[in-house]
Amino acid sequence: MKAKVIGAITLAGSMMFNPAMAAETISVVGSSSVTPLMEVFGETYAKTHDVVVEVQGPGSSAGIRAAHDGSSDLGMSSRDLKSSEKASDIQEVVIARDGIAVVVHNSNPVKDLSKEQVSQIYKGEITNWKQVGGEDKPIVVATRDTASGTRGAFEDIMSLKRKVNGKSVSAISQRAQVASGNGQLKTMVASNPFSIGYISLSSVDDSVKALSIEGHEPSVEAIKAGDYGVQRPFLVVYKDGRPSKEALEFLNWMKTADAQKIVSEQGLISTH
Template structure:
């Protein structure tokens, strides 16, 4: 009997991709920024392989923990691993690169900020748009939750860390509105004329306005040229000896021209 094609299913808050009654399941857990491209890659791979690729996006920190404790085959992170998260048996594979776009409402007249200005806004040192060339209106700052890889990368790039009692902590203002994902943060900015936020470049659409940073607009071309510096890696992380053969074959496939073309088509930067 021919294997029945059942397509993509959504199960219990995760995305499960398979085109067959598969013999293998590959579990991938982590970054909500990496999840959308991983879902497409998983679905494409499952179209021609006898596997299920199950993707869940609770955040980069959760993905790295899942790799450490072996609760998933592969973890996803949209930031570099912290020194405390590194280990000899934890392997990191860059599958794509992504820009982080600083976004405002479409009606905001501001089109360019320096890195220093962005940092001052997020620290709460600059609180009115007229301080950076905009209207005399208070700035509404939106950020991601502390488990977000996008936030972690953004804090590193924009120098938004401070030391308290010898411990590095976030310097982002406590008054900032906190969003749980790219979609929610984008909605906050799209609905508030005075808001500012940051999202994955691949998530930018016409509902928000991406700003130039230091006179360089966020784009794949600008990132490849080294002009737009607000960027980070998309990592797959795994514990040596934990992933199944099917998971490692899927990870190997992600670096093929077919998969990397998908990465580019979805607005990210290929690594091959």
């Protein structure tokens, strides 16, 4: 995936010195859900600092690996780290929190599901919308790929894990359609009247309908109040000694009031 490069560029053909040539490059790799926020962070920060921020969003697992092997300054994850991913030299910083919205086609009459119903749908135990108050139509289940932090968090929250030979594996039905990102999954749901999926709350727009879970609509207010329980952290992960001084300064800036205002503007939950 091509990185989005954020920094200052002078007019083409100008004889003036291009500050980007001497700027420190900060590499950030990981979650596709965190990527939009990180791009805005990078664009804002680069306006007042001599840096170029490169952001790539191949997924949370890739971001955590990049932090471990030192191939990037900072990794991004939209789920908690697994025990196998934790280490004494791996640091985790919460930069925001996000809800996960369960979404259906706008024409679907269903408005609310319980966590148990969502879990049964994704396990393939509930297969028709009439079983949850909808039309007599088969449910088309859409999920994210296994490297997705959104999927990892969703599986944890909805109890979609099972043990096989002592190992914890996904309990999501093999018949589920797989999307590679928030955008693709949203498009899949928006184009199929009988589909169901889950996306970052900050990605919800008029193209899909977000369902209430346990009687609570997904919103920043409901998450802050503790009513809407389908939520996860947005993490920056790094290895001690790997990030440049500039990268650590950028990370420290993310925790400031100015940066956390951007978090709120992006429809996410600030840490302040």
